Amino acid sequence: xxxxxxxxxxxxxxxxxxxxxxxxxxxxxxxxxxxxxxxxxxxxxxxxxxxxxxxxxxxxxxxxxxxxxxxxxxxxxxxxxxxxxxxxxxxxxxxxxxxxxxxxxxxxxxxxxxxxxxxxxxxxxxxxxxxxxxxxxxxxxxxxxxxxxxxxxxxxxxxxxxxxxxxxxxxxxxxxxxxxxxxxxxxxxxxxxxxxxxxxxxxxxxxxxxxxxxxxxxxxxxxxxxxxxxxxxxxxxxxxxxxxxxxxxxxxxxxxxxxxxxxxxx
Amino acid sequence: xxxxxxxxxxxxxxxxxxxxxxxxxxxxxxxxxxxxxxxxxxxxxxxxxxxxxxxxxxxxxxxxxxxxxxxxxxxxxxxxxxxxxxxxxxxxxxxxxxxxxxxxxxxxxxxxxxxxxxxxxxxxxxxxxxxxxxxxxxxxxxxxxxxxxxxxxxxxxxxxxxxxxxxxxxxxxxxxxxxxxxxxxxxxxxxxxxxxxxxxxxxxxxxxxxxxxxxxxxxxxxxxxxxxxxxxxxxxxxxxxxxxxxxxxxxxxxxxxxxxxxxxxxxxxxxxxxxx
Numbered sequence: 001x002x003x004x005x006x007x008x009x010x011x012x013x014x015x016x017x018x019x020x021x022x023x024x025x026x027x028x029x030x031x032x033x034x035x036x037x038x039x040x041x042x043x044x045x046x047x048x049x050x051x052x053x054x055x056x057x058x059x060x061x062x063x064x065x066x067x068x069x070x071x072x073x074x075x076x077x078x079x080x081x082x083x084x085x086x087x088x089x090x091x092x093x094x095x096x097x098x099x100x101x102x103x104x105x106x107x108x109x110x111x112x113x114x115x116x117x118x119x120x121x122x123x124x125x126x127x128x129x130x131x132x133x134x135x136x137x138x139x140x141x142x143x144x145x146x147x148x149x150x151x152x153x154x155x156x157x158x159x160x161x162x163x164x165x166x167x168x169x170x171x172x173x174x175x176x177x178x179x180x181x182x183x184x185x186x187x188x189x190x191x192x193x194x195x196x197x198x199x200x201x202x203x204x205x206x207x208x209x210x211x212x213x214x215x216x217x218x219x220x221x222x223x224x225x226x227x228x229x230x231x232x233x234x235x236x237x238x239x240x241x242x243x244x245x246x247x248x249x250x251x252x253x254x255x256x257x258x259x260x261x262x263x264x265x266x
Numbered sequence: 267x268x269x270x271x272x273x274x275x276x277x278x279x280x281x282x283x284x285x286x287x288x289x290x291x292x293x294x295x296x297x298x299x300x301x302x303x304x305x306x307x308x309x310x311x312x313x314x315x316x317x318x319x320x321x322x323x324x325x326x327x328x329x330x331x332x333x334x335x336x337x338x339x340x341x342x343x344x345x346x347x348x349x350x351x352x353x354x355x356x357x358x359x360x361x362x363x364x365x366x367x368x369x370x371x372x373x374x375x376x377x378x379x380x381x382x383x384x385x386x387x388x389x390x391x392x393x394x395x396x397x398x399x400x401x402x403x404x405x406x407x408x409x410x411x412x413x414x415x416x417x418x419x420x421x422x423x424x425x426x427x428x429x430x431x432x433x434x435x436x437x438x439x440x441x442x443x444x445x446x447x448x449x450x451x452x453x454x455x456x457x458x459x460x461x462x463x464x465x466x467x468x469x470x471x472x473x474x475x476x477x478x479x480x481x482x483x484x485x486x487x488x489x490x491x492x493x494x495x496x497x498x499x500x501x502x503x504x505x506x507x508x509x510x511x512x513x514x515x516x517x518x519x520x521x522x523x524x525x526x527x528x529x530x531x532x533x534x535x536x537x538x539x540x541x542x
Binding site: 050 | 295299302304305306308309310312316317319320323324326329331332403448450451452453454456457464465468469472473474477506520
């Protein structure tokens with residue numbers, strides 16, 4: 001456990017070294033936040049209760065999205081990127097020698113990175129949004145707590161998906177096509193492109209059932225106070241459920257991959 | 267001797283030929299990994315396609331966005347996305363110039379008897395953006411069916427696509443030059459390039475007046491699609507600006523590329539090798 005904390009701390013410090021990159025990123029997140037805010041304001045001006053949100057909820061959703069973009073690694077990146085590169089070069093063999101589980105190691109590292117991105121590229125754009133627009137704050141301490149709990153779950157969930165994609169490099173010579181595809185799905189089905197509450201009919205049902213919904217839509221709805229009582233637990237349970245399923249898949253894939261590495265003798 | 271002469275007469279046409287030759291090598295290299303190349307192109311098309319789906323979903327909630335109907339917004343989207351796709355294909359590695367400085371690859375390029383910008387643009391040339399361009403062309407074609415075409419409008423449409431590509435090309439190059447000053451602020455450029463592309467997907471009427479002003483007079487992305495599309499749709503300027511602005515895209519394109527070339531030259535002058 002203390003080892004994983006140490007791994008996470010190092011990852012936090014590693015990312016915090018690049019200050020100019022962080023500042024540039026905050027600026028860019030804010031610019032996109034402003035663009036999407038005006039787009040949503042126009043949408044909600046034409047249809048004031050689209051998807052059950054009001055205009056203030058919609059703009060809040062935009063800034064929560066910008067705040068979680070890097071934290072949840074919606075654009076990819078994070079420790080799984082290192083893993084994919086180490087699989088490509090074969091260095092992963094060294095990782096597999098270690099007396100620590102590979103998944104736990106990389107997950108700890110990704111959580112450390114996410115903590116840094118939340119404190120820098122999460123809080124700063126949110127503050128910009130609060131300055132420029134009228135935003136909703138969590139309606140009660142309970143909702144705030146639920147939101148805070150859902151964040152590490154969202155990061156872990158996104159990690160499992162990225163881990164699976166990275167592991168495809170064991171079989172594919174070049175996994176960039178699959179990576180681009182999974183990024184696109186994550187951006188679209190997390191609610192980043194457009195809140196899932198606007199998706200019509202079956203598309204909405206499918207989108208809300210997919211693991212990507214746990215990246216942004218679930219935390220945002222907890223912040224916006226769209227759920228009460230047991231429903232809050234059910235939303236967190238949705239994230240946990242997918243994490244359990246996908247972590248199991250990660251373990252299986254890793255086992256199959258390890259056999260392949262051994263068979264190839266390197 | 268012949269080589270020296272060839273180098274002396276390296277005209278604009280020669281530059282295009284050089285670019286094509288280097289780009290062709292990269293395309294052939296990518297074609298060796300056919301499956302990977304095809305998946306990338308398809309993945310790119312699908313993903314940018316989801317952007318268009320998002321606009322369609324928005325219109326399932328309303329009839330007019332900022333006073334514009336779905337087919338009009340689709341025209342704006344298609345035009346902007348085409349411009350971005352073309353520029354993104356042409357600039358090759360310009361966005362990664364910081365990485366080239368860090369690894370010393372830029373120093374290698376400086377020793378070769380070809381313009382540096384041409385080399386960087388042709389380096390790692392990839393056709394994976396074909397996916398985006400195809401998808402944008404499909405949306406544009408669908409929206410074009412609603413346009414009341416005249417010979418003048420066809421001309422403006424062609425000029426719009428070329429100018430749009432040139433304006434985004436200029437933006438990519440100009441803002442990438444920041445990397446000559448600081449090597450890890452690459453993302454700053456995205457606010458202007460991809461930010462500009464995202465912004466122009468929507469009618470400018472949904473933004474405050476100042477946004478329209480700065481996109482017309484400071485960072486001229488409004489000329490990528492907004493003004494020429496108003497002409498194609500036969501609409502008066504919603505902000506009450508004069509109609510001749512709708513024909514000014516080529517002027518904006520020439521100005522933007524000019525700024526880009528000057529910024530690039532200033533950047534290269536300032537450049538000092540990292541010594542690695």
